Amino acid sequence: MNREMTMAGATTTAAADVKARELETRNLTAYYGKTLAVEGVSIRYQANQITAMIGPSGCGKSTVLRCLNRMHEVIKGAYATGEVLIDGDNIYSSSADPVRIRRRIGMVFQKPNPFPTMSIYDNVLAGVHLNSGKQRGVDYDQIVESALHSVALWDEVKDKLRQSGMALSGGQQQRLCIARAIAVEPEILLLDEPCSALDPIATLKIEELLQDLRKRFTIVLVTHNMQQAARVSEMTAFFLADERRVGRLVEISPTTQIFTRPQDKRTEDYISGRFG
Amino acid sequence: MEQAIAVTVPDRSRLLDAEKLRFQRRKATNAFMTFLVTALTAISVSALFVIIGYILIQGFSSIDLNFFTQEPKPSGELGGGIVDAILGTVEMLAVGSIVAVPLGLGTAIYLAEFGEGGLAEVIRLVLDMLAGVPSIVVGIFIWATVVRTTGSFSGLAGALGLAFIMMPIIARSVEEILRLVPDTLREAGLALGTPRWRVTLRVVIPTVMPGIATGVILAMARASGETAVLLLTALGNNFVNTDLSQPMSAIPVRAYNYAISAFEDYHRQAFASMLVLVIVIAVFSAAVRIFTGRVRYES
Numbered sequence: 001m002n003r004e005m006t007m008a009g010a011t012t013t014a015a016a017d018v019k020a021r022e023l024e025t026r027n028l029t030a031y032y033g034k035t036l037a038v039e040g041v042s043i044r045y046q047a048n049q050i051t052a053m054i055g056p057s058g059c060g061k062s063t064v065l066r067c068l069n070r071m072h073e074v075i076k077g078a079y080a081t082g083e084v085l086i087d088g089d090n091i092y093s094s095s096a097d098p099v100r101i102r103r104r105i106g107m108v109f110q111k112p113n114p115f116p117t118m119s120i121y122d123n124v125l126a127g128v129h130l131n132s133g134k135q136r137g138v139d140y141d142q143i144v145e146s147a148l149h150s151v152a153l154w155d156e157v158k159d160k161l162r163q164s165g166m167a168l169s170g171g172q173q174q175r176l177c178i179a180r181a182i183a184v185e186p187e188i189l190l191l192d193e194p195c196s197a198l199d200p201i202a203t204l205k206i207e208e209l210l211q212d213l214r215k216r217f218t219i220v221l222v223t224h225n226m227q228q229a230a231r232v233s234e235m236t237a238f239f240l241a242d243e244r245r246v247g248r249l250v251e252i253s254p255t256t257q258i259f260t261r262p263q264d265k266r267t268e269d270y271i272s273g274r275f276g
Numbered sequence: 277m278e279q280a281i282a283v284t285v286p287d288r289s290r291l292l293d294a295e296k297l298r299f300q301r302r303k304a305t306n307a308f309m310t311f312l313v314t315a316l317t318a319i320s321v322s323a324l325f326v327i328i329g330y331i332l333i334q335g336f337s338s339i340d341l342n343f344f345t346q347e348p349k350p351s352g353e354l355g356g357g358i359v360d361a362i363l364g365t366v367e368m369l370a371v372g373s374i375v376a377v378p379l380g381l382g383t384a385i386y387l388a389e390f391g392e393g394g395l396a397e398v399i400r401l402v403l404d405m406l407a408g409v410p411s412i413v414v415g416i417f418i419w420a421t422v423v424r425t426t427g428s429f430s431g432l433a434g435a436l437g438l439a440f441i442m443m444p445i446i447a448r449s450v451e452e453i454l455r456l457v458p459d460t461l462r463e464a465g466l467a468l469g470t471p472r473w474r475v476t477l478r479v480v481i482p483t484v485m486p487g488i489a490t491g492v493i494l495a496m497a498r499a500s501g502e503t504a505v506l507l508l509t510a511l512g513n514n515f516v517n518t519d520l521s522q523p524m525s526a527i528p529v530r531a532y533n534y535a536i537s538a539f540e541d542y543h544r545q546a547f548a549s550m551l552v553l554v555i556v557i558a559v560f561s562a563a564v565r566i567f568t569g570r571v572r573y574e575s
Contacts, residue, residue, distance in 0.1 A: 071467055076392060103469030113464040117482040127468035130478055177464070184468060 020218040021104075021187040022047045023068065026083040030063050033077035038063050038247040041082075043237055045188075050210060050219040052229035052255065055239035056270070060247020064239070065190050065222045069105035070098040086188070103131060106181035106217075110193040112173035114165035114180070121161040123176055124148060127184035147183040151175040151209055171202025175209065182213070189217040193224060207232050226271060230259050238267045328554060335551030338544045348514050348530075354541050358549055360516040361530040365556075367518060368431055368510060368526060369500055372438030377492055379439075380446025384491075387447070388454035389476050400448075407444035414440045415508035423509060431517070431524035434510025441502055442495040449491035453484050486567040493567070497560035501553055503528040527553050 023045040030038040038060035045051045053061040066072040067080045070091060083090045091101045114123045122129070124144045134140075144161070148154040153175045157168070165176050174194055181189060191210075195203040210219060210232050223229050229236050236259070237252040251264045262268045269275055342357050349356030383403070387396055414437055422433040457480050465475035481488065503526075506512070511523040512533060527549055534546035 069467065071463065074463060074466055099469055099471050101469075102467055107467035109460060109463065109467075111460060113458075113460045115461065115464065115479055115483070117479075117485075126465075126479075127470070130465065130468060130470040130474055180464075180468070 020047045020216065021087050023105075023188055023218055023220070024083075024085045025064070025068070026085065028064065028067055028080060028082040028084060030060070030067050030072055030080040031078065032075065036244075036246050038067075038239075041247075041249045043249065043252055045218055045220055046235065047218050048214055048216075049234040050214050050221055050232055051235040051237060051252075052233035053220065053222045053237045053239060054224070054226055054229050054270075055247075055250075056241075056275070057224070058245065058247070059239035059241050061222045061237075061239045062192055063247065065107075065192050065220060068188075068190055068220060069102050069107055071102070071107060073098070103127075103184055104186055105188045105190060106184065106186035107190045108174070108178050108181050108192065108194050111197050112170055112177050114168075114173050114176050116164070116166050118165060119162045120157050120165045120168070120176060123165045124179050124183050126180055131184065143183055147179040150182055150213070151179040152205065153179060169202070171198050171205060174198060174202070174206060178206075178209065178213075182217070187217065189213060189219045191219065191221045193222055195228065196224065203228070226259075230255060238262075238264070238270065240266055240270070331547060331550050331554055334544075334547035335549075338548035339551065343545070343548055347516055348545075351537065351539055351542065356545070358525075358527065358530050358545070358552070360513060361525040361527045361549065362552070363516060363518065364431065364434075364510065364513065364524040365500060365526045365528075367520070368435040368438055368506070368524060369496060371432070371435035371520065372442060372499060373492075373496060375436065375439040376442035376446060376495070380443045380492075380495070381450060381488070383443075383447040384450035384454060385476060385481075387451045389472070389480065400451075403444040403447050406440070407448060410504070411437075411441060411502055412504040412508070415505040418505065419508040426521075428521070429509060429511035429523040431510055431520040431522065434506045434524055434526065435520070437505035437509040438499040438502060441499045441505060445495040445498060446491055449494060450488050453487035453491055454480060456487065457483050489567045490564045493560050493564050497557045497564075500556055500560070501528055503532050507532070527556070 025041050025043050028038070028041040029036070041060075041064055043051070043064075053064065055061050063072060068084055072078050072080055080092065082092070084092055086104065090096065091098075091105075114120075115126055118126060121144055124147050125140055128140070128143060145154060145158075148157065153172060156172060157176075160167075165173060168176060174197075178189075178191075178194070195206050198206065207228065210221070213219060221229070221233060233255045235252060236255045238250045238258065239247055240250045241247050250266050251258065251262065253263065258267060259271055262271060342355060344357055344362065345359055346355070346357035347360050348358065383399065387399060391399065418433050418437045418440065422436060423429055426433070461479055461483060462475055465479040466472065470478075506526045506529045510526060510529070512529045513523045513525040517524055531546045531549035531553065534542040534549065537543070537546075
């Protein structure tokens with residue numbers, strides 16, 4: 001952990017792009033109890049790129065996202081089959097520890113969820129403290145400041161770091177949650193409709209932020225907002241539920257291509273607003 | 277067919293009249309029901325006020341400093357106090373809490389955070405039964421297991437009896453409190469790569485700490501008034517005793533013994549003892565209100 005901490009310091013101060021990890025799913029299939037939710041998803045998420053996952057409600061895009069850091073199985077009865085590989089290592093192999101995997105793959109949720117009993121400062125450090133306790137020789141102030149700088153929140157909160165995170169606006173809370181996720185220095189960042197509870201200005205700020213974060217992380221973004229996918233992502237994956245309500249990947253293409261020349265008729269129907 | 281169509285064409289003025297009538301009826305019903313629930317509340321609350329008022333009037337005149345500082349006088353003599361009972365209640369409640377609070381909290385955490393399926397359901401059922409068991413049954417159980425084996429009534433047996441009363445209340449109320457923590461907070465912790473037990477200790481429990489305190493205090497308030505359990509376990513004592521291996525007095529036991537005695541001065545002190553008990557429980561309840569006022573369940 002100590003080694004990771006020093007690495008954390010190095011990466012946050014480095015201006016140059018950091019090579020992030022590549023993520024890949026092979027034939028990923030997810031269940032809720034006996035219900036098949038998503039079937040046969042194979043996607044390659046390129047390092048240092050933003051991959052957007054779009055599709056109508058119930059198409060399985062969030063389920064796929066939650067499988068990527070083994071958060072899916074947190075729900076009672078839920079499980080997944082297939083493979084999810086970080087640089088070739090299967091996080092679903094029997095020797096993989098879901099707790100360690102989640103430290104490598106951070107997650108931001110739909111609704112901002114700062115810890116209500118913690119100050120802004122402690123919220124940023126929550127992952128660091130929860131995982132390794134308080135250690136000597138670690139410059140926690142520095143971690144907080146750089147994480148808050150990374151999410152462009154430092155100037156807004158630097159004078160009230162000891163106040164509750166609940167006092168911030170929704171957009172600020174969401175950026176605080178992103179800071180909390182990146183303070184543990186993950187390699188991959190998963191965002192589950194991070195702007196759906198935010199107003200357009202706060203949304204814009206997060207989108208700008210994602211462009212910066214892409215230099216350090218591989219990002220997977222679930223969004224129901226097609227414009228957002230078009231604005232921020234390099235690759236877009238389109239999901240759709242079939243007649244048995246099982247989510248499937250319809251196509252994945254470079255974002256510029258999927259919105260101008262979709263290969264699948266269903267994608268075209270969706271992006272042109274014919275359904276969903 | 278023609279007629280049917282004619283009926284579906286609405287007569288606006290008639291419709292409005294019907295609407296008005298319905299509105300008036302709704303208003304009348306509303307007024308009546310509001311009156312009804314207010315009246316019922318008044319009846320039940322006034323019964324409570326009569327009880328408390330009676331104890332207050334009867335007990336207040338007997339409370340002086342001596343009542344809190346002196347041991348009881350022999351029957352027939354006037355005066356004396358219940359210092360032994362106050363100390364006994366405090367001590368047995370404290371020892372009982374030392375046993376019941378960790379057990380209750382542990383059970384609550386298991387049920388709310390980890391317990392799933394059949395075993396958890398069985399535990400819940402047992403706890404609900406335990407909480408509903410008449411306290412005399414708990415008293416007999418402790419008498420048979422502790423008092424008989426040790427050969428003597430004791431403060432420890434009383435404390436264990438109170439622990440039996442408190443444990444299921446703490447377990448079930450704290451479980452409900454823990455369930456109020458939104459899953460989004462647990463997920464936030466888990467997604468940071470934190471083991472589940474640590475999320476429970478560092479995120480879930482601190483979030484509802486005031487509520488947990490409330491559950492514990494309510495259980496203590498309930499136990500502080502228990503009489504039947506203590507009659508069969510701690511028995512009572514007429515002198516100050518802090519030795520847990522010896523019989524110990526308690527406020528409700530003192531009130532009971534005085535109330536069934538033949539002496540006028542004891543009756544007077546029985547009321548005073550009840551008043552002290554009511555005040556103790558009122559203080560507990562006030563603490564609960566203060567704590568719950570601070571709870572925040574936002575996610």
